[in-house]
Amino acid sequence: MSEATEVSADLGTDADRPATGPVGMNRAPGKVWLDPPAFPDAARVALRDSQLRHNLERATGTIRAKRAGVVEELPDWEELRLAGAALKDDVLAHLDGYLLQVEERVTAAGGQVHWARDAAEANRIVVDLVRATGVDEVVKVKSMATMEIELNEALAEAGIAALETDLAELIVQLGEDRPSHILVPAIHKNRAEIRELFLRTMPGVPRDLADEPAQLAAAARTHLRRKFLSAKVAISGANFMVAETGTLVVLESEGNGRMCLTLPETLISVVGIEKVVPTWQDLEVFLQLLPRSSTGERMNPYTSTWTGVTPGDGPQTFHLVLIDNGRTRVLADSVGRQALRCIRCSACLNVCPVYERTGGHAYGSVYPGPIGAILNPLQHGTASARDRSLPYASTLCGRCFEVCPVRIDIPEVLVHLRGTVVDDRREARVPSPEMAAMKAVAFVFSGARRLAAAERLVSLGGRLLGRRGQITRLPGAMDAWTQARDAPAPPAESFRAWWKRTRSNGKTGSS
């Protein structure tokens, strides 16, 4: 059997833990998102971590302000967003043709293209490619696609160590932790926590290491530099694939990615099939949208591009692994397919009131925040506790849509997915309490007389429960409201009763 099967069998030992159990297990050894709990349960645990709340408020606030500044200075920002969305929609409408073009151009340029239907297939391909080189250690460029398929875990199962070279990913890896943000995976850690981690896990770090960013970065640089010089194989993702030339593009801040892309002999790039842009000209739009939306910079420090192999320069063996892993499922959903425009900038995370309070781990996926709340159920369906609950992990405040550089209407997709979750539930023989309540309310609303009668009941209930106009404890499931909030006592008379009593002299509309 495959490695992937062994992984799941091995991890199955604690799969009997209840899905609603404590989220502390998120920090258990092995970073795989194992049967994650429903969002409300995970969020409840995250909310208790006041250090986390403080770190997140600070970090998201800073990025938000930086982004707003560099977006405001562009007079054509809205046109750029429209262009970005239109380009991506064109790619999605003709994805089959563009992907074959990518394959043809990459092959012509000396690379080899592999197609992977799902995570297990992608991992098997990469593990076999690394094994064929005979090495047991690879360096990695920060990549969401490889995190999504849990490649590091698959490599470890095969006895291959994968070293993350992006500073934040390295912090997550050293801490046996999980990423909690797309762009800033260690956003939940502050520098004092990072200093402690380095002292504990990096051999040869000076004991007097200060928690200054420059000193922390220097320690990581020393740690990584040795690895770059000896690495034979690198694994990357890509931000874009240019179809007309078969060129891959990575944008980064640190330069560690470029080391990985140029020093090793073999480069393996794992890329989602939606990452295509038709031409170099199209990059003009995305190279403006992405850095301004993600790091709040006019331009990112390093943009690396490579086309197959170049004799005598850089890796001499190049493999491109194209992954589907649910993307064609998203493409088939006429409302949800706009999610495939996503360029992983994470602007939606930084403005989300829910993400700011819970952090990324509560979403139980490498894709947290508003985009994660739609991408996960779109890619994987709504069968799991996590994927059923994620569409509801939003107040629908609309800030995510407002900042999205490719205009993904996340609130629209969230509500659409809620419809899917509800429709799945309709199949159940016994209706859920929520379904029963929603149907009862719809019945009350089906006629004004029924509504008036219900209002009289509500009014009566209010008189029984209310004190000085407020109710401090509601019965049953409604107590979720009054745990921390008072509720207004219903008035003695509804609006329609007042109107009928005072205005029923012909002014009442007759319909």
Added chain:
Amino acid sequence: MRVALFVTCFNDALYPRTGQAVVALLERLGHEVVFPSAQTCCGQMHVNTGYYREAVPLAHTFIDVFDPYEAIVSPSPSCVGTVRESYARIAERTGDAALVRSTASIVPRVHELSEFLVDVLGVEDVGGYFPHRVTYHPTCHSLRGLHVGDRPYRLLEAVKGLTLMHLPAAEECCGFGGTFAMKNAEVSVAIGADKARHARDTGAEVLCALDNSCLTHIGGMLSRGRSGMRVLHLAEILAGSEQTA
């Protein structure tokens, strides 16, 4: 002008004084208000929770009840947004071609109160009197859904005796989110706690907004925290006059 009031089910049952304020305000401005008594609910809660099928008859009822009127006014941006945006989506999802047509016909006639006052009636000074310190929370649906912009501020600034206090981080969501407030009660309260803190920091006596649903959440937190600060719908402030003060 003859104005049909869509009071919304939430205001009908819990905040009749908001509906009464809209009536008083529009009548003071010389308009005739009618209340089509067959109205019930726009279906917002059902759609936004994923119960599309249950929302379809509610959408049809809304359109049947209000179609005879030229001007339909509601003191709730989220309910107006439901008619403007969600009805077309419900229609598309359920393949209801009749709903597509009737929605397109009614949407231009449905107005949120502040839009109606400023854009249709062309008034900013509604003759209000409210001698208190007031802060304004722009609800998400009014701000990012309907794009009411600075209309509510302009209306408030023209109210005699009123001191408008700046609300820090005003554009951030209050955390209510409809059924989110129950399904994710702890997160909802965590977001609301920050909104309530910002509101208290203004030193205002009253926090006002365009939607009573958000105000129920923020007001519930302020009340539990014994803040002494009140929440009021904008209509109730605009309807205040020297006679009623």
